[in-house]
Amino acid sequence: VSDSTPLETVTLAASRRTADAALEEAASLGVSVVVAITDAAGELKTLARMDGSPLLSVGVAQDKAWTVSAFGIPTHAWEQLLRDEPSLAALGSGRRLMPVPGGVPLVVADRVVGGIGVSGASSEQDRWIAEAGASAVG
Amino acid sequence: VSDSTPLETVTLAASRRTADAALEEAASLGVSVVVAITDAAGELKTLARMDGSPLLSVGVAQDKAWTVSAFGIPTHAWEQLLRDEPSLAALGSGRRLMPVPGGVPLVVADRVVGGIGVSGASSEQDRWIAEAGASAVG
Amino acid sequence: VSDSTPLETVTLAASRRTADAALEEAASLGVSVVVAITDAAGELKTLARMDGSPLLSVGVAQDKAWTVSAFGIPTHAWEQLLRDEPSLAALGSGRRLMPVPGGVPLVVADRVVGGIGVSGASSEQDRWIAEAGASAVG
Amino acid sequence: VSDSTPLETVTLAASRRTADAALEEAASLGVSVVVAITDAAGELKTLARMDGSPLLSVGVAQDKAWTVSAFGIPTHAWEQLLRDEPSLAALGSGRRLMPVPGGVPLVVADRVVGGIGVSGASSEQDRWIAEAGASAVG
Numbered sequence: 001v002s003d004s005t006p007l008e009t010v011t012l013a014a015s016r017r018t019a020d021a022a023l024e025e026a027a028s029l030g031v032s033v034v035v036a037i038t039d040a041a042g043e044l045k046t047l048a049r050m051d052g053s054p055l056l057s058v059g060v061a062q063d064k065a066w067t068v069s070a071f072g073i074p075t076h077a078w079e080q081l082l083r084d085e086p087s088l089a090a091l092g093s094g095r096r097l098m099p100v101p102g103g104v105p106l107v108v109a110d111r112v113v114g115g116i117g118v119s120g121a122s123s124e125q126d127r128w129i130a131e132a133g134a135s136a137v138g
Numbered sequence: 139v140s141d142s143t144p145l146e147t148v149t150l151a152a153s154r155r156t157a158d159a160a161l162e163e164a165a166s167l168g169v170s171v172v173v174a175i176t177d178a179a180g181e182l183k184t185l186a187r188m189d190g191s192p193l194l195s196v197g198v199a200q201d202k203a204w205t206v207s208a209f210g211i212p213t214h215a216w217e218q219l220l221r222d223e224p225s226l227a228a229l230g231s232g233r234r235l236m237p238v239p240g241g242v243p244l245v246v247a248d249r250v251v252g253g254i255g256v257s258g259a260s261s262e263q264d265r266w267i268a269e270a271g272a273s274a275v276g
Numbered sequence: 277v278s279d280s281t282p283l284e285t286v287t288l289a290a291s292r293r294t295a296d297a298a299l300e301e302a303a304s305l306g307v308s309v310v311v312a313i314t315d316a317a318g319e320l321k322t323l324a325r326m327d328g329s330p331l332l333s334v335g336v337a338q339d340k341a342w343t344v345s346a347f348g349i350p351t352h353a354w355e356q357l358l359r360d361e362p363s364l365a366a367l368g369s370g371r372r373l374m375p376v377p378g379g380v381p382l383v384v385a386d387r388v389v390g391g392i393g394v395s396g397a398s399s400e401q402d403r404w405i406a407e408a409g410a411s412a413v414g
Numbered sequence: 415v416s417d418s419t420p421l422e423t424v425t426l427a428a429s430r431r432t433a434d435a436a437l438e439e440a441a442s443l444g445v446s447v448v449v450a451i452t453d454a455a456g457e458l459k460t461l462a463r464m465d466g467s468p469l470l471s472v473g474v475a476q477d478k479a480w481t482v483s484a485f486g487i488p489t490h491a492w493e494q495l496l497r498d499e500p501s502l503a504a505l506g507s508g509r510r511l512m513p514v515p516g517g518v519p520l521v522v523a524d525r526v527v528g529g530i531g532v533s534g535a536s537s538e539q540d541r542w543i544a545e546a547g548a549s550a551v552g
Contacts, residue, residue: 012327039325043334047323049315051143051288055180056208058319060229079225098228123223141290141382141413142389144282145317150465152279161426177463179283179317181472185461187453189426196457244279251280275279281465318469346470361537363493366512367474 009040010106010114014137018106018116019048022133026050026121033120033129034061037106040113042069050120057119063096064103064130068115070096075103075117076127102126104134113137147178148244148252152275156244156254157186160271164188164259171258171267172199175244178251180207188258195257201234202241202268206253208234213241213255214265240264242272251275285316286382286390290413294382294392295324298409302326302397309396309405310337313382316389318345326396333395339372340379340406344391346372351379351393352403378402380410389413423454424520424528428551432520432530433462436547440464440535447534447543448475451520454527456483464534471533477510478517478544482529484510489517489531490541516540518548527551 010018015037022035032053037046044065049058064075071078078099082088091097101123106114118130148156153175160173170191175184182203187196202213216237220226229235239261244252256268286294291313298311308329313322320341325334340351354375358364367373377399382390394406424432429451436449446467451460458479463472478489485492492513496502505511515537520528532544 012324016324041331043325043331044323045325047320048288048292049319049321054209055319056229056233056235059233063232082225092228092231096232098231100225100228139289140384141287142284142384142387143287145285145315146280147283149279149281150462151277154462177283179319181317181463181469182461183463185458186426186430187457187459193455193457246278246280249280347468363496363514366506366514367470369477369506369512370510371470371473373470 007040008108008111008113010037010045010137012045015046015114017136018133019046021136022116022118022129023048023050025129025132029121029125029129031121031125033118033126034058035129035133036061036065036117038062038065038069038115040069042066045114053120060098060119061117063098064100064117064119065115066096066117067098068103068105068117072105072112074105075099076101102130104130106134106137108138145178146246146249146251148175148183148246148275150183153184153252155274156271157184159274160254160256160267161186161188163267163270167259167263167267169259169263171256171264172196173267173271174199174203174255176200176203176207176253178207180204183252191258198236198257199255201236202255202257203253204234204255205236206241206243206255210243210250212243213237214239240268242268244272244275246276283316284384284387284389286313286321286384286413288321291322291390293412294409295322297412298392298394298405299324299326301405301408305397305401305405307397307401309394309402310334311405311409312337312341312393314338314341314345314391316345318342321390329396336374336395337393339374340376340393340395341391342372342393343374344379344381344393348381348388350381351375352377378406380406382410382413384414421454422522422525422527424451424459424551426459429460429528431550432547433460435550436530436532436543437462437464439543439546443535443539443543445535445539447532447540448472449543449547450475450479450531452476452479452483452529454483456480459528467534474512474533475531477512478514478531478533479529480510480531481512482517482519482531486519486526488519489513490515516544518544520548520551522552
């Protein structure tokens with residue numbers, strides 16, 4: 001038994017491929033978004049802000065990605081959790097929990113190795129774009 | 139293709155004209171408010187605090203203006219957004235989102251070039267005063 | 277006279293080219309760094325964190341880029357300023373001023389349109405890598 | 415004997431006259447600065463950011479004005495104080511003390527009723543501009 005254990009985390013190369021796929025999807029939808037990818041530790045790995053995307057989205061995209069890394073589920077799944085159990089909102093107090101669509105896990109060999117967060121379009125579009133990005137890894 | 143793209147942002151001259159119009163409206167209503175104008179990047183461009191306005195309003199007016207620059211819609215429009223989708227409140231967590239009336243976009247040639255935020259009177263009056271200010275540019 | 281004035285700011289395409297050039301230089305030096313690019317308003321436009329780069333560098337690279345956007349000079353020029361006038365250190369108090377090598381302006385048509393910040397290697401290497409990135413725009 | 419005492423503080427009208435005089439001086443010097451005026455309580459009363467002034471100066475000008483309101487002496491006087499007694503620097507730790515030229519008291523009837531802070535040009539020019547502004551009240 002070793003005293004250390006590996007944290008499987010997305011590589012820069014894979015996170016950039018993720019961003020490229022998301023940017024391509026956003027362009028095809030004709031929207032301007034911010035795309036952020038965090039590693040398994042929740043730290044920013046890649047960010048790309050499209051020209052004309054809202055200032056607000058720079059922080060929100062990062063928080064969506066962090067939320068995925070922090071608990072391993074898509075951010076839209078938090079919406080249902082909070083409807084079922086509103087008191088869970090306290091979990092996010094003073095933290096960066098962002099329980100709105102647009103954050104999706106990056107999965108390699110059944111493990112969450114990071115998260116992608118997208119902000120700047122509608123909730124539904126943010127989610128599609130994030131899913132398009134996430135489908136580029138694995 | 140150029141490596142840079144212009145972000146159109148309100149001039150000092152126009153932002154001072156905005157403040158003057160707002161202060162005049164506030165005086166005609168007999169209220170004391172703080173008027174803040176941010177540029178398209180959300181940075182403070184002009185501030186005027188009327189004598190007797192609340193201490194709390196110094197920060198709130200700036201946050202209303204920032205909220206406009208950050209997402210391009212009036213702050214009172216956020217009220218409806220949040221009624222329809224309460225989970226969107228998370229977007230403001232750890233940021234300066236101020237989803238209450240009194241913040242209005244400054245628009246030049248159909249572009250949002252900054253925001254005006256007003257605080258210190260009633261919500262309705264804050265909004266009127268901000269709109270009076272915003273009508274001075276364009 | 278218009279009520280708005282353009283702030284020229286780096287495009288996503290140019291900022292990604294900047295990042296690519298910096299990453300290539302880092303790879304050729306055999307070091308792992310974080311590369312951050314901010315626009316003319318100091319907001320994050322692009323970030324790339326190489327595998328194995330220090331956690332500390334995620335924030336430091338962004339602060340170096342911000343420092344460039346905030347005052348328009350390379351971060352290593354602040355070192356000399358502070359040697360000549362130590363009291364200027366107060367300018368950074370409570371702000372993100374990062375007066376160490378590794379931040380370089382992005383210049384298009386003689387205007388600073390953003391900044392690149394690099395962190396993770398030696399000060400000298402951070403600066404070379406940032407300069408390699410900056411040379412990709414213009 | 416009353417249980418309350420008046421805090422004599424600069425009016426909005428006088429603070430705007432101060433800003434106008436400072437902006438005029440800056441224009442005549444051909445420099446772009448941020449001008450901030452705080453009241454006797456250190457709260458922002460008036461701010462004007464000239465087009466093209468550095469992002470860094472938005473905060474620095476406010477901190478210079480606050481420093482004046484906070485202790486009642488020009489910011490350049492702090493430079494001498496700190497040379498004579500370096501340990502005094504601790505007074506500013508975690509606060510907004512800005513001991514560099516460009517902050518000047520606003521004086522009415524021998525009382526400090528607020529402060530003007532200027533940032534964006536050379537230290538010497540910042541001070542001249544602040545003094546030009548301060549000379550408009552009293």
